[in-house]
Amino acid sequence: MAAPDSNTTDNKIYALINYEDPYVQPLILAALQKRLPESSYKIxxxxxQLPSPSSPLLQWVQYESIDFDHLLSNPSTTLSNAYIIRKALIRKHYLSTTIANWITKYPDSVLKRHVKPSVEFEVDYAEFLDDALVEAWELKEAWGRNESQEDEKKKEWWILKPGMSERGQGIRLFSSEEELVGIFEEWDPESDDEDEEEEDADARSDAGGGIGSTGERKAEKEEGNGIITSQLRHFIAQPYIHPPLLLSPPSPTPTPSSPSPLRKFHIRTYILATSALQVYIYRPMLALFAARPYVPPWDDVLQTDRDEAMRAHLTNTCLQESGDREGSVGLFWSLPDSLPAQPDLGSVKLESKPDWKDKVFEQIKSTTGATFEAAARGMSIHFQPLPNSFEIFGLDFMVGIEPNGQLNTYLLEVNAFPDFRQTGEELSGMIEGLFEGVVNRGVLPFFGVEAKGGEREDGMVKVLDIDLGRR
Structure with a gap:
């Protein structure tokens, strides 16, 4: 860790705190107030406003607002809240490559068990899909097996994810080539005139052509179903996790004649990566539930009303209406110790043990550490941790049920600048605690400041500590 330059006459930390989010901003300020001595910093x-370029500076702002020139010019006195380059983690198609390369090099890595393999492809329009899938052998083999499978429940389902989308946008389910083609036809422009209009816009844009750069017009056209088509060009397809572990949401609304419906959920885990490179998991985690009771992907509703059906599969609360969001977010460690009977397991018997959450947490820890190491060592061009930076990531995990009845936890994605508002007002104390942990582990050591009130438990669990040789 670096320390303030000894030639600096003013050792006060100048803190530029502007997160541009009314939910987050006061929580960051409160964490600084709790952990930094009042005389040690100035907002x-x-x-x-710095007295000199070498004055100690903490930048905790939105990524686009970070003064990276100042950060790189003053590596021993300036600390920022984001790494400059981290595509190897936060872009789905890059993450897919990161993990695939790591597993090839280290076949015994935990990532082989806790990340579904991906098929990557690029496509602009549905008419070019055949060309894009020339080498997608896994998909074609699955489709072939499905054609000879009469039992719908035994077909292999896949989940399609745009590589650069956020908040669950553009995610679809499919089990055949026809269904995949239908998905892309939904996103195709409506007319040749619109094509020409978009090509003209592309020519004036730095972003490039096709779906990846058609701009705000298409985003507005598709806004109703949560798709931003300007982000749809790179895709990954993964085997759908089925059956997922199902639980009742935190605030269910059961009817007098039936028990609380079981819903799909994912675990949101907050990660602190600091310097080059230590990684911590914040032990308090969220359980985010789908808006509707779970239905399997082969249910008829997926064919008749795709948007409504996806509400049972998508657990990202950003896509939910305000009424659906109520009761959809809870604390992971408050989930029941004993698991309810699960549907669609056939002859499989779920192993329900009181310590199932501890086992899931152990899997999350090992998967997180391996993922960041794979990115740092195997994709160093696209993930470059700096000694004078830290960053909070939101990692999403889903618990599936294996054929032997055991639980297995899968990494879904890595999010930069996660949406903390998903936590809600009632659980905002959890996020303030996260920021206190970030100050303890990421800010205080860099500036060489002792924590106000001394050391205390902050919920941060170290899962990776490697030296990448960057000073």
Whole structure:
């Protein structure tokens, strides 16, 4: 860890805190107030307010607002809340490559068990899908097996994810080539005139052509179903996790004649990566539930009303209406110790043990550490941790049920600048605790400041500590 330059006359930390989010901003300020001695720092509103370029500076702002020139010019005195380059983690198609390369090099890696293999492809329009899937052998083999399978329940289902989308946008389910083609036809432009219009816009854009750069017009056209088509060009397809572990949401609304319906959920885990490179998991975690009771992917509703059916499969609360969001977010460690009977397991018997959450957490820890190491060592061009930076990531995990009845936890994705508002007002104390842990582990050591009130338990669990040789 670096320390403030000894030639600096002013050792006060100048803190530029502007997260541009009314939910997050006061929680960051409260965490600083709790952990930093009052005399050790001063809030500023601009880098221009520094007494000198070498004055100790903490930048905790949105990524686009970070003064990276100042950060790189003052590596021993300036700390920022984001790494410059981290595509190897936060872009789904890059993450897929990161993990595939790591497993090839280390076949015994835990990632082989806890990340579904992916098929990557690029496509602009549905008419080019055949060309894009020329080498998608896994998909074609699955489709072939499905054609000879009369039992719908035994067909292999896949989940399609746009590589650069956020908040669950553009996610679809499919089990055949026809269904995949139908998905892309939904996103195709409506007319040749629109094609020409978009090509003209592309020519004036730095982003490139096709779906990946058609701009705000298409985003507005598709806004109703949560798809931003300007982000749809790179895709991954993965085997769908079925059956997932199903539980009742935190605030169910059962009817007098029936028990609480079981729903699909995922676990949101907050991760602190600091310097080059230590990684911590924040032990308090969230359980985010789908808006509707679970139905299997082969249910008829997926064919008749795709948007409604996906509400049972998508657990990202950003896509839910305000009424659906109520009761959809809870604390992972408050989930029941004993698991309810699960549907669609056939002859499989679920192993329900009181310590199932501890086992899931152990899997999350090992998978997280391996993922960040794979990105740092195997994709160093696309993930470059800096000694004078830290960053909070949101990792999403889903618990599936294996054929032997045991639980297995899968990494879904890695999010930069996660949406903390999903936590809600009632659980905002959890996020403030996260920020206190970030200050303890990411801020105080860099500036060489002792924590206000001394050391205390902060819920941060270290899962990776490697030296990448960056100073």
């Amino acid at each position: 500023i509103t601009s880098v221009s």
